[in-house]
Amino acid sequence: MSSEPDKSRYNILEVKLNAQSNPIGILILIITSSALITFWPISCADSTSYPPSADPQSQEITDIEPKLLSPVSPTWGFTLFLTGNWDGQLGPCGCSERQLGGIDRRTHILNSAPASGRLLLDAGPLINSEGRQAQLKLETFLLSLQHLQYDAIALTGPEMILLQENLPLGPDDRPPIIATNMPPEVRLEFAAVAYLEKNLRRGGENLDCLILALPDPQSMVGRWSSQKLQLQDPVSSVIEILTALNIDPHQSHNDKFVIVMLPDDNEFLVQQIKQIPALDLLVRAGYGDMPELIENSDNTPPVVTTGKLGKYVTKIELPISSSADVKKAQFEPIPIEEDFPQDPKIIEFFNNYQTSLKIENLIDSPYLPRQALDDDNTFTGSLACADCHADVYLIWNNFGHAHAMETLINENRQYDPECVKCHTIAMEYEIGYRSMEKTPHLADVGCEMCHGPGLKHRINTYTMYQEQFFTCEKCHTHENSPNFEGQREEYFQKIRHWQEPRIYWK
Numbered sequence: 001m002s003s004e005p006d007k008s009r010y011n012i013l014e015v016k017l018n019a020q021s022n023p024i025g026i027l028i029l030i031i032t033s034s035a036l037i038t039f040w041p042i043s044c045a046d047s048t049s050y051p052p053s054a055d056p057q058s059q060e061i062t063d064i065e066p067k068l069l070s071p072v073s074p075t076w077g078f079t080l081f082l083t084g085n086w087d088g089q090l091g092p093c094g095c096s097e098r099q100l101g102g103i104d105r106r107t108h109i110l111n112s113a114p115a116s117g118r119l120l121l122d123a124g125p126l127i128n129s130e131g132r133q134a135q136l137k138l139e140t141f142l143l144s145l146q147h148l149q150y151d152a153i154a155l156t157g158p159e160m161i162l163l164q165e166n167l168p169l170g171p172d173d174r175p176p177i178i179a180t181n182m183p184p185e186v187r188l189e190f191a192a193v194a195y196l197e198k199n200l201r202r203g204g205e206n207l208d209c210l211i212l213a214l215p216d217p218q219s220m221v222g223r224w225s226s227q228k229l230q231l232q233d234p235v236s237s238v239i240e241i242l243t244a245l246n247i248d249p250h251q252s253h254n255d256k257f258v259i260v261m262l263p264d265d266n267e268f269l270v271q272q273i274k275q276i277p278a279l280d281l282l283v284r285a286g287y288g289d290m291p292e293l294i295e296n297s298d299n300t301p302p303v304v305t306t307g308k309l310g311k312y313v314t315k316i317e318l319p320i321s322s323s324a325d326v327k328k329a330q331f332e333p334i335p336i337e338e339d340f341p342q343d344p345k346i347i348e349f350f351n352n353y354q355t356s357l358k359i360e361n362l363i364d365s366p367y368l369p370r371q372a373l374d375d376d377n378t379f380t381g382s383l384a385c386a387d388c389h390a391d392v393y394l395i396w397n398n399f400g401h402a403h404a405m406e407t408l409i410n411e412n413r414q415y416d417p418e419c420v421k422c423h424t425i426a427m428e429y430e431i432g433y434r435s436m437e438k439t440p441h442l443a444d445v446g447c448e449m450c451h452g453p454g455l456k457h458r459i460n461t462y463t464m465y466q467e468q469f470f471t472c473e474k475c476h477t478h479e480n481s482p483n484f485e486g487q488r489e490e491y492f493q494k495i496r497h498w499q500e501p502r503i504y505w506k
Contacts, residue, residue, distance in 0.1 A: 077202030084306030381441030
């Protein structure tokens with residue numbers, strides 16, 4: 001199968017310079033009254049990133065369409081959509097709280113700009129782990145991004161190795177992977193490209209875009225696979241590609257809008273790349289939920305962060321101008337709300353992913369890391385506590401915790417190890433939950449999730465059980481339960497099932 005993407009959409013590995021009469025200037029950051037951030041071609045004294053005017057999760061959505069689906073104004077034409085740093089999250093947990101995100105809920109946003117005038121890029125990384133589940137998740141991500149018609153993506157070295165191992169995906173099943181600092185022979189082996197060119201067209205105007213991406217060599221340090229996937233110096237690689245395309249890397253220019261994607265959190269690399277005058281925009285993985293736009297005062301290109309966990313799409317609009325300049329750009333972080341329409345095709349990919357998890361029975365896999373208990377204690381299940389604590393058991397049985405597994409079954413996620421570990425007892429232990437057939441007594445968030453294994457206490461009631469209230473944060477993380485932060489005691493009041501006062505409440 002050929003490693004080249006469809007050339008009707010791209011110009012790859014060809015020197016095809018379209019003379020562009022619209023020079024791209026140095027850009028500055030201004031907040032407009034509509035919460036958009038605008039660049040102007042003058043310098044700025046500070047490096048500032050601006051927070052949103054309000055938390056989108058706290059805003060009630062009454063009418064999505066006017067906010068996001070209004071047609072592009074005739075004066076605006078070239079649209080860049082940027083994503084990255086998914087951290088393995090295909091969609092939000094969504095068990096009990098309103099949450100942003102989901103790769104299946106952004107199709108209408110991406111389609112709001114005409115295909116001929118938009119550029120869709122993902123700076124990666126897509127996943128945050130290794131192993132079989134990560135591999136299946138990577139496959140789902142790539143199929144989804146291809147369906148969404150992404151123009152190019154950047155992957156880390158470990159992701160590219162995982163992609164090459166036992167995944168039935170060819171270059172036509174995923175967007176082009178750019179690896180600018182990979183030797184040509186290695187790029188050929190991994191079906192990657194050095195760069196990508198796309199000509200955006202809108203209103204009779206053209207904008208030639210050149211996209212580079214730099215997997216971080218540091219991500220391969222110490223890995224057994226580092227010899228298999230070699231990476232070169234990023235700065236030298238960028239300069240070499242620009243020179244080969246007759247672009248002077250040491251001067252700003254008007255012929256192409258040059259974008260570099262940096263998928264890793266390597267601040268030193270960012271500072272190095274910023275010193276290349278020919279670059280117009282750097283896109284790096286974001287490590288806060290919300291994307292940011294960072295402007296510098298030393299005539300270096302602006303840096304856009306993508307946000308993380310798929311909670312936002314970063315939108316940058318470059319206007320069509322009747323004059324000879326593209327004088328300003330608008331930066332808009334678009335929150336992916338939970339009531340946005342879902343893409344049926346991506347839902348199909350999700351269902352196939354869950355089916356693979358079921359068939360391969362990863363929950364009971366011997367390769368899943370598990371802990372051993374320090375003593376001879378073991379887990380007995382919540383029903384075993386009801387003999388002596390009948391009143392407490394009945395109160396607990398009315399909580400959502402007592403029906404946690406039912407929640408997963410309703411969402412078809414009962415075979416997903418990442419979900420099941422927070423909806424069952426002790427899945428991370430060698431003697432914990434395995435399946436509804438083998439260990440049904442350990443389903444749901446029961447007594448032993450907080451109080452520890454109960455066998456010794458059941459045999460000898462004078463053996464104290466634990467009160468591990470700190471274990472809540474294992475599942476109520478920022479990603480899975482954002483409202484838990486700062487409201488711990490309020491959450492505890494909701495599940496209070498004891499009669500006597502406890503030290504925690506004093």
